[in-house]
Amino acid sequence: MAEKVLVVKSDLIKTRYGSNSERLIEAEEAEFTALVNDHYAFIERDAAETDPSLKQIIPYCVVTYDGHIYMTQRTSKQTEKRLHNKRSVGVGGHINPPDTDAENALIEGMKRELSEEMYIPDGYTFRFLGLINDDSTEVNSVHAGACYLIEAPSFECSIRETDKMTGQWVKKEELPSYYEGMEGWSLIALASILG
16 A cells, blocks of 8 residues: 655745745744644655645654764665665654644654654653755655754664664764765754754
8 A cells, every 4th residue: 555645735835934945944833733734635655756736744853962963874775765875964754644643743743753763762852943945956846844853862862774774973063074965954954953
């Protein structure tokens, strides 16, 4: 059975928030959540990946602890071929139909994806940073990111899907040395987080 993913019409996102290929878009979490909840639909992922009239909403989590950010590198086993071997500071994925059983599908999808991709000890906190809406590439034109900053309780974090990615802690001040080969969404998130 084909995976179904949550989408909203691209025009709704663009009209309300615009596009910015360089910076995180400031957005109120409650307002963005309401827009998604009021206008979402589910379609098969294969169709969504080639339809720029729709945006797949992706919870995108940046994990931090004690002046460090957790950086991953995707392998060629990742589903999204357009991101193979790219470095990233974001962990996340699609919202699926079971996530909407919860009061807040964005938060439910974020927690589920985070737990599927990483081990993080209990006690982490999170806050909404803003929206990533960058139409400058083929893959970005069909996705929008709800960016969250995850404050881990310790360095005891690790990748679960070790066939799909590797991970390591990097000091914030050292991250610019990794910018070459880093995916666009990570650069957008870091521009906001690091100033």
